[in-house]
């Protein structure tokens with residue numbers, strides 16, 4: 001079984017929010033690799049970063065993404081950094097991947113001071129700018145469909161993703 005669609009994009013793109021809405025609209029389950037990772041680790045993502053470090057988080061993420069791509073049949077949201085792994089990008093080549101794009105201004109507004117996102121604990125705006133510049137080409141590389149989300153509400157974005165999948 002493979003996901004109906006996999007959502008990628010930087011923190012604040014709306015992967016979790018839009019993914020849940022798209023799944024509800026299509027009548028399929030919603031999954032979020034961050035939630036699966038937290039369940040497996042038995043603690044929230046910020047605690048994984050503090051106790052075990054980012055490398056341990058990435059290792060767990062790689063495992064959870066690979067497993068979910070094989071076994072999960074709904075709409076799957078990835079964490080924003082999952083595509084940093086080359087092996088993960090190769091796996092994604094066989095899937096329907098929707099890139100929710102967002103530029104700095106809206107991403108910053110949406111994540112605020114970065115609560116729950118350890119990478120944004122210091123200077124969220126500068127960090128997001130760096131991450132966007134680093135990752136934009138990688139999101140584009142894995143995407144089969146790109147939806148621009150800047151200045152748009154959740155209903156409109158959800159409708160465009162659903163239409164693209166139908």
Ligand SMILES: Nc1ncnc2c1ncn2[C@@H]1O[C@H](COP(=O)(O)OP(=O)(O)O)[C@@H](O)[C@H]1O
Nearest residue numbers: 010011012013014015016017018110152153154
């Ligand atoms: N199109 C949008 N317009 C305004 N706020 C949004 C939009 N999409 C998501 N949000 C808000 O931005 C925050 C981050 O969304 P989330 O779905 O967690 O993003 P991601 O999973 O990509 O990091 C949430 O508070 C969410 O309600």
Ligand SMILES: O=C(O)C1=C[C@@H](OP(=O)(O)O)[C@@H](O)[C@H](O)C1
Nearest residue numbers: 010011012034079080081117118
């Ligand atoms: O961009 C990243 O490296 C991360 C994004 C987060 O997910 P969201 O993109 O859903 O916020 C989460 O996986 C973790 O905090 C690291």
Ligand SMILES: [Mg+2]
Nearest residue numbers: 015016034077
């Ligand atoms: Mg998310």
